[in-house]
Amino acid sequence: MIIWQVVVAALLGAAAGYGGGRLAPRWLEERPMQNFEPYVLAAVNGLACGWLAAVHPFGGYFWQQFVFISVLTTVSLIDLHDRIIPNEMVLFGLAAGVLMLFVLPYPEKGWVEGLAGGAGAFALLLIIALIVPGGMGLGDVKLAAVIGLFLGRWSAMGLLFAFFAGGVISGLLLAFKIVGRKSHIPFGPWLALGAIIAAIYGPQIWNWYMLSTLY
Secondary structure, three states, X not given: OOHHHHHHHHHHHHHHHHHHHHHHHHHOOOOOOOOOHXXXXXXXXXXXXXXXXXXXXXXXXXXXXXXXHHHHHHHHHHHHHHOOOOHHHXXXXXXXXXXXXXXXOEOOEOHXXXXXXXXXXXXXXXXXXXXXXXXXXXXXXXXXXXXXXXXXXXXHHHHHHHHHHHHHHHHHHHXXXXXXXXXXXXXXXXXXXXXXXHHHHHHHHHHHHHHHOOO
C-alpha cells in the first residue's frame, strides 16, 4: 500500500462522486434529490477509490477501474431514485471503457478480452431478461455491457456477486416486510456492488481459488 496514492485516490474519487451527485438530478423525475446526497455519494466514491488504490497502485488497471467505479456509484444513485439507468451514462461508460483500452492499457486485459467481456455480459443478462420478464430492466442489461468491458475476465465474478448480494438483500427486505412481493427492487446498485468487489479483489479471489484447487 502506498499511502499518498490512497489519499490522492480518495480525494479524486470524492470529487468525481460529488460531480456525479450534481449531475444525477438531470435524469430524476419521480423522486428529487436531497441536498445532502451529493456529499454522501462523494464519501462513498472516495472510499471505494481509496480502497482500490490500497490494493492496486496507480497504473493502467487503477485508472480504468477508477473511472468504472465512479460511473457505477452515480448510476446506482439514479437507479435508487427513479428505477432507471440513463442511456447517457451507459454510453459514457462504454466510450470511456473502449478509449481506455487503448490509452491506458494493462497487460492482463487486451482490447479483445474487454470487448468480449462486454458482449458476453450483455448477452447473458439479455437472455435472463427475456426468460424472466420483469425480473430486470433493459437498463440493467445495458449496464452489464459496461461491466464486462471494464472487468474483462472478472465480469462473470462480478455478476455472480451481484446476483448473490441482490438475492440475499431482497430476501431480507421481504422477510422483514420492508417491501412487498410486488415491489420493484432496483438491480443496478447490486450490479454495481458486485462489479466493484470484482474490480478491487477479482485477481486476488481468482488466485486464492486456483491455489485452493491444488490442495
